[in-house]
Amino acid sequence: MKINIRKAKKEDCVRLMELITELAVYEKSPYEVTVTFDHFVESGFGENPVWWAYVAEADDEKGLKLIAGFALYYIRYSTWKGQRLYLEDIIVTEKMRGNGIGKMLFESLIKVCKEENLNGIAWQVLDWNEPALNFYKKFKEVKLDPSWINGSLD
């Protein structure tokens, strides 16, 4: 199977929303996805984009291209570290796991940091998500810190 990592395009958004929903179901929060499709597209490909993404495109047996996963990020500002890449979502669709796609996506973000002079990557992972935690532990420079609580006000 051939995997190609490339920047996301507007036409990919339907598939991205499918994968976002797949991840939310996995994270036991399907009803938390309340963003509308139009808002999602506008936020990524409108006049003032606030998110960017890379997709992993796989050729299937019939030669069809399928987006098997993606990594979506925005730029955050840390008063401690300056500008960092915030990895909002990284997902590989269930049946395509185990092919190194997650690693390829994560490495594409490291490249973005170097090119855009960002000083690192930050993200969050659920404390019971063992496969994800094991994935991150493979990168020896990664730090995992459980001492923060998420606050929110809708």
Added chain:
Amino acid sequence: MKINIRKAKKEDCVRLMELITELAVYEKSPYEVTVTFDHFVESGFGENPVWWAYVAEADDEKGLKLIAGFALYYIRYSTWKGQRLYLEDIIVTEKMRGNGIGKMLFESLIKVCKEENLNGIAWQVLDWNEPALNFYKKFKEVKLDPSWINGSLD
């Protein structure tokens, strides 16, 4: 004592960095502040600002104005919720606590959300920071979720 909440100006940045350092010391991480002053100013008041802030200005006994605290935020993009205000730092300098300044700052952010059509506020708080946790619990709509682990790669 009279407190005035207003948008931060470029000239406030020296005082903001002082308070950022005060907070980092309180959070037991003084050496984590590695952002340079120039980068901080440029990121807030350069051509493409990535953060914004409100300050609480207090008149002291001698009629001098002092910035007693601030709230600094940026806009994050959540694939679940759309655009939200991310509260990076909120701090009231130690000797000025107990005057309701934190509440005034937090309420100024709620106003920003309404004005800019953001769907909520998100932030993080250390799990041992009782005063901060008690502060947030006063807002009955606030949710606190300890189930996420922070990942980072410098």
